[in-house]
Amino acid sequence: MSSDDDKSKFLIPLDADLLPATDDGVFRSLLTRSTPESLLILTRLIGVTIGCDVSGVRVIQNEPAKETPQDKAIRFDVNCVSAESGEQFELEMQMNPMQERSDSDRSHHNLKNRIAYYGFRLCASQRSASMEYDQLARTFQITFCNFIVFKEKQKLFHKFTM
Numbered sequence: 001m002s003s004d005d006d007k008s009k010f011l012i013p014l015d016a017d018l019l020p021a022t023d024d025g026v027f028r029s030l031l032t033r034s035t036p037e038s039l040l041i042l043t044r045l046i047g048v049t050i051g052c053d054v055s056g057v058r059v060i061q062n063e064p065a066k067e068t069p070q071d072k073a074i075r076f077d078v079n080c081v082s083a084e085s086g087e088q089f090e091l092e093m094q095m096n097p098m099q100e101r102s103d104s105d106r107s108h109h110n111l112k113n114r115i116a117y118y119g120f121r122l123c124a125s126q127r128s129a130s131m132e133y134d135q136l137a138r139t140f141q142i143t144f145c146n147f148i149v150f151k152e153k154q155k156l157f158h159k160f161t162m
Helices: 003-008 024-031 036-050 109-124
Strands: 057-059 078-082 088-094 139-145
Touching: 024 036, 024 078, 024 088, 036 057, 036 078, 036 088, 036 139, 088 109, 109 139
Parallel strands: 088 139
Antiparallel strands: 057 078, 078 088
């Protein structure tokens, strides 16, 4: 056996998906690094998703403090804010539909409620005693899924506003 044959045993195929960006941990790791490349990818991903230019994005704590001991602890995949506009962005990667099915009709109530809850927590995190509610910055809760969440709306992209 030649030395080239020995080396080929250890080569990883070019099409191997060792670190898929659709994995929560990989997604979080890729987008929360304090590198110019990571911030550029994060900024462009947000801009393309919401359909407008975004700049000055910085990653902030992904585990918001609980207000009371009874509050549910949460961990955002990627939590960031625009230093220029104050807008908040939370990005989630959800690739396992089985974990999100809450009933026999597969309506994904758990995921829908979690998305809403995360959005509310983003808004609540901005509030201070001296701030009026109309001073809250816009918040964007962006979730990427590889399954249909809203079966009644057969679209790839959904946008909801409050």
